[in-house]
Amino acid sequence: MKDLLHHKSVRYNHSVLKLKLRATLRLITLAVFMYCIALSSFAQKNSKDYFLPKAKMNKTVFNMPDAAGKPSEFSQVMYYLKKGEQYEVIDKMYYRKKLIRTDIRLIDFTQTEIRLIKLQSATERETNKITVFSPPKIIMKLPGIGQTLEWSYKEANGRQTHFFAEWVKFKLNNVNTRAIRVTETIMLSNGLWFSGKLIYYYKEGIGLWKMEGETTHLQNTIYEFFALEYDSTCSPIDR
Secondary structure, eight states: OHHHHHHHHHHHHHHHHHHHHHHHHHHHHHHHHHHHHHHHHHHTOOHHHHHSOSTTOOEEEEEOBOTTSSBOSEEEEEEEEEETTEEEEEEEEEETTEEEEEEEEEEEEOSSEEEEEEEEEEESSOSOEEEEEEEEEEEEEOOOTTOOEEEEEEOTTSOEEEEEEEEEEEEETTEEEEEEEEEEEEEOTTSOEEEEEEEEEEETTTEEEEEEEEOSSOEEEEEEEEEEEOOTTSOOOOO
């Protein structure tokens, strides 16, 4: 009788163990499946998805808050124009609705990089300053899941720009979202680091979403996304 009970107990424990093992294997299989889906979905993304506005939109309007976070008298607008395989980004800054600065950037792309080829700037004091970057200056890289990237660009005058790219997650209007955050620091030609940093956030379907400035004791928003629009006087985004 004891042998029979022992035999049944062994069979029962063996069955329970098999059920637990099957449940564990199912969970592992599901986790691997979901991870593969995430990787597959991410693999389809490229640098354009995080730098350009969504299809048919070609204009981004930004808020430029003051130190207290309230709307200031400055405003900023960016236009995206397709130039063959490249894009021209026209960046206009206004003060009290008067144009005070225009930057025109010629941008090239790889699957994972955004490269600045040429910068043309105009202000009231300097009407046409042109800088050509040779080799092109990489201003954004697309990190892999859970990865960070670092790179530098050295200019002819000895100044070096250092970049650090990472993913950040946060809630926007109570919805979980993510962005690529690129932090830019400058080493001067004398080998000293400039105390300030510029921080750029890129969101899928919007492009440049927010720009912050950071010094030793202060971090503030320089401009942040307000709206995407279509301007019929410019070529639409078609990619």
